[in-house]
Amino acid sequence: xxxxxxxxxxxxxxxxxxxxxxxxxxxxxxxxxxxxxxxxxxxxxxxxxxxxxxxxxxxxxxxxxxxxxxxxxxxxxxxxxxxxxxxxxxxxxxxxxxxxxxxxxxxxxxxxxxxxxxxxxxxxxxxxxxxxxxxxxxxxxxxxxxxxxxxxxxxxxxxxxxxxxxxxxxxxxxxxxxxxxxxxxxxxxxxxxxxxxxxxxxxxxxxxxxxxxxxxxxxxxxxxxxxxxxxxxxxxxxxxxxxxxxxxxxxxxxxxxxxxxxxxxxxxxxxxxxxxxxxxxxxxxxxxxxxxxxxxxxxxxxxxxxxxxxxxxxxxxxxxxxxxxxxxxxxxxxxxxxxxxxxxxxxxxxxxxxxxxxxxxxxxxxxxxxxxxxxxxxxxxxxxxxxxxxxxxxxxxxxxxxxxxxxxxxxxxxxxxxxxxxxxxxxxxxxxxxxxxxxxxxxxxxxxxxxxxxxxxxxxxxxxxxxxxxxxxxxxxxxxxxxxxxxxxxxxxxxxxxxxxxxxxxxxxxxxxxxxxxxxxxxxxxxxxxxxxxxxxxxxxxxxxxxxxxxxxxxxxxxxxxxxxxxxx
Numbered sequence: 001x002x003x004x005x006x007x008x009x010x011x012x013x014x015x016x017x018x019x020x021x022x023x024x025x026x027x028x029x030x031x032x033x034x035x036x037x038x039x040x041x042x043x044x045x046x047x048x049x050x051x052x053x054x055x056x057x058x059x060x061x062x063x064x065x066x067x068x069x070x071x072x073x074x075x076x077x078x079x080x081x082x083x084x085x086x087x088x089x090x091x092x093x094x095x096x097x098x099x100x101x102x103x104x105x106x107x108x109x110x111x112x113x114x115x116x117x118x119x120x121x122x123x124x125x126x127x128x129x130x131x132x133x134x135x136x137x138x139x140x141x142x143x144x145x146x147x148x149x150x151x152x153x154x155x156x157x158x159x160x161x162x163x164x165x166x167x168x169x170x171x172x173x174x175x176x177x178x179x180x181x182x183x184x185x186x187x188x189x190x191x192x193x194x195x196x197x198x199x200x201x202x203x204x205x206x207x208x209x210x211x212x213x214x215x216x217x218x219x220x221x222x223x224x225x226x227x228x229x230x231x232x233x234x235x236x237x238x239x240x241x242x243x244x245x246x247x248x249x250x251x252x253x254x255x256x257x258x259x260x261x262x263x264x265x266x267x268x269x270x271x272x273x274x275x276x277x278x279x280x281x282x283x284x285x286x287x288x289x290x291x292x293x294x295x296x297x298x299x300x301x302x303x304x305x306x307x308x309x310x311x312x313x314x315x316x317x318x319x320x321x322x323x324x325x326x327x328x329x330x331x332x333x334x335x336x337x338x339x340x341x342x343x344x345x346x347x348x349x350x351x352x353x354x355x356x357x358x359x360x361x362x363x364x365x366x367x368x369x370x371x372x373x374x375x376x377x378x379x380x381x382x383x384x385x386x387x388x389x390x391x392x393x394x395x396x397x398x399x400x401x402x403x404x405x406x407x408x409x410x411x412x413x414x415x416x417x418x419x420x421x422x423x424x425x426x427x428x429x430x431x432x433x434x435x436x437x438x439x440x441x442x443x444x445x446x447x448x449x450x451x452x453x454x455x456x457x458x459x460x461x462x463x464x465x466x467x468x469x470x471x472x473x474x475x476x477x478x479x480x481x482x483x484x485x486x487x488x489x490x491x492x493x494x495x496x497x498x499x500x501x502x503x504x505x506x507x508x509x510x511x512x513x514x515x516x517x518x519x520x521x522x523x524x525x526x527x528x529x530x531x532x533x534x535x536x537x538x539x540x541x542x543x544x545x546x547x548x549x550x551x552x553x554x555x556x557x558x559x560x561x562x563x564x565x566x567x568x569x
Contacts, residue, residue, distance in 0.1 A: 025044055090139045092350060119188075119223040154392075182397060182524030193220045194217055195218040195220075196283055198214075198295070199292065204423070204424065206268055206419055207417045209552070218295065227357055230350050240260055252511075261279060263279075263507050271490075272404030277294075280294055292390070295386050296385040299329035300325075302357075309371065330425070331425070336554065352372040378430065383551050387403075402455045406513045412490050414489070415484070415548035416434050416487055417487075417488070419486070426481040432452045432556050433454050435447075437561040438538065445537055446538045448489075451529065452485075484522075489517075495535075495536055498532065502531075
C-alpha cells in the first residue's frame with residue numbers, strides 16, 4: 001500500500017511536470033508556425049507527442065487504476081488520468097494535421113503581393129484543417145465528460161486550464177477551416193467579385209451598430225483585392241431596394257425608419273443580412289451594377305487593423321493610429337467641422353476613410369498573421385460583418401461572428417439595441433449596463449434592466465454633433481439625445497410590463513425572427529442616468545443563454561443573474 005501511494009505521488013508529480021511542459025510547448029509551436037519555420041514546428045509537435053504518450057503511460061498502470069477506485073483518492077486520480085488520456089489523444093490526432101495545415105498557410109508564402117492572397121495554397125490547407133478541426137472538436141466533447149471539481153486545488157486548476165486550451169484550439173481550428181472553405185470564392189477564385197463596404201458611424205447608433213456613412217466598392221479577382229470606388233451616403237440619397245423581409249419586419253421598421261428607402265436607416269435591424277441585401281439593392285437601383293455581397297465595418301475595426309499595418313498620415317499632416325481611430329472618426333472630425341454644412345465634413349471623411357482602407361489593403365510590409373488576429377478580434381466584437389450572395393458560402397458563414405445574424409432559436413435569448421432617432425452624434429458619450437435575471441430553468445418571469453448614462457457636456461457641442469440644422473425651433477437641450485431602446489427576448493416568451501426609473505412606461509411590442517421585441521422611445525439629458533426594466537414571461541429554458549451584443553463605442557457591460565446556463569433537454 002505504501003509503495004503504491006509512493007508510486008502514485010511520484011508519477012503524479014512527473015505527469016504534472018509533463019503537463020506544464022506541454023502547455024509551454026503550445027505557444028512555441030504557434031510561434032514556429034507564425035514564423036514559417038516548419039522544421040521547428042514539426043520538431044516541437046513530435047516532442048509533444050512523445051511527452052503526452054509518456055504522461056498517459058505513467059497514469060495508466062495498475063496502481064493508478066486501483067487508486068481511482070479508492071475513496072478520497074478517486075476524485076483527483078480520476079481527473080489526472082482523464083486529462084493525460086485526453087492530452088495524448090489530442091497530440092496524436094490534431095497536432096500532426098495542424099502542423100501540416102500550418103505549413104500550407106505559411107504567412108511568408110500565403111501573401112503573394114501587397115494586396116493578394118495565394119488561393120491555391122489556402123485551398124490546399126483545407127483537408128488537413130478539416131482533420132485537425134474534427135480531432136479538436138472530438139477532444140472538446142470528451143473534455144466535457146471530465147470529472148467535476150475535486151478536493152485537490154492543483155488538479156482543479158490543471159483541468160480548468162486544459163478545458164480552456166481545448167476550447168480555444170477548437171474555436172481557432174473551426175474558424176480557420178471555415179475561412180479556408182469559404183474565402184477562395186469571395187476572393188475571386190473563379191473570377192471578378194464586387195462587394196459593398198459600409199463604414200458605420202457608431203456615434204449615431206443603429207440596430208446593427210452605427211449609421212452607414214462612407215462606403216467603398218471592393219473588387220476581388222483571383223486573390224487580388226482592390227478598392228475601386230469611395231463615396232459618402234449622399235450618393236445613395238433617393239435610392240431604394242424592393243425586398244420582402246416579411247410582415248413582421250415591415251411592421252417594426254417601415255413606419256419610423258423606412259430602411260429600404262433611406263440609406264442612413266438601412267441597418268436599423270440588428271440582423272446583418274437585411275442591411276447587406278438593402279445596400280446591394282440600393283446600389284443596383286442607383287448605379288445598375290450587380291454586387292456579390294456586402295461588408296460592414298467601423299472605426300473600432302479600422303483601429304484594430306491599424307495596429308497591424310501602422311498609422312496613416314493624411315495630406316494635411318493628420319495622423320490616424322490604432323489608439324486614436326475611434327476618437328478621430330466618431331468625435332474629432334465632427335468637432336473639426338462644427339457647422340451643420342455637411343459637404344466639407346463628408347468630403348474629408350471620405351478622404352480619411354480611403355487613406356486608412358488603402359493602407360490596410362495595400363500595405364506591403366503588413367504582418368498577415370497580425371492582420372488576421374485583428375480581423376478576428378473585430379469580428380468577435382461585432383465590428384466586422386460579411387454577407388455573400390452565394391448561398392453555399394453564406395451558409396458556411398452562419399454560426400461564425402462574421403455573419404451577424406439574429407438566430408431563429410428557442411434557446412434563451414437576449415439582445416439590447418439602441419436606435420438613435422434624433423440625428424445627433426451623441427452616442428459617442430452614451431454608456432450602458434445590462435442585468436439579466438432568471439429565477440429558474442422552468443417557465444418563469446425574466447427581468448432585463450438596462451442602465452444608460454449620457455456623459456455628453458451640456459455646453460460647447462457644435463451643430464455637427466447635435467445634428468441641428470440652422471433655424472430649427474424650438475432648439476433642443478444641448479447634449480440631449482432621443483432614441484428607441486429595444487430588448488429582444490426568448491422565442492415563445494410574452495412581454496409583460498416595462499418601467500423607467502421605477503415608473504410604468506408605455507412600450508411597443510413587435511416580433512423579429514421569432515423573438516418578441518419590447519421597445520420604448522426615450523430622451524436622455526446630459527449627465528442623466530436612466531434605469532429601464534423590462535419584464536418577460538419566459539417558457540422553460542433549454543440550453544445556455546444566447547447573448548447578442550450591439551457593437552458600440554463604449555462596450556456594453558452585462559451581468560447574468562440566476563439560471564443563465566440551463567441544461568439541454
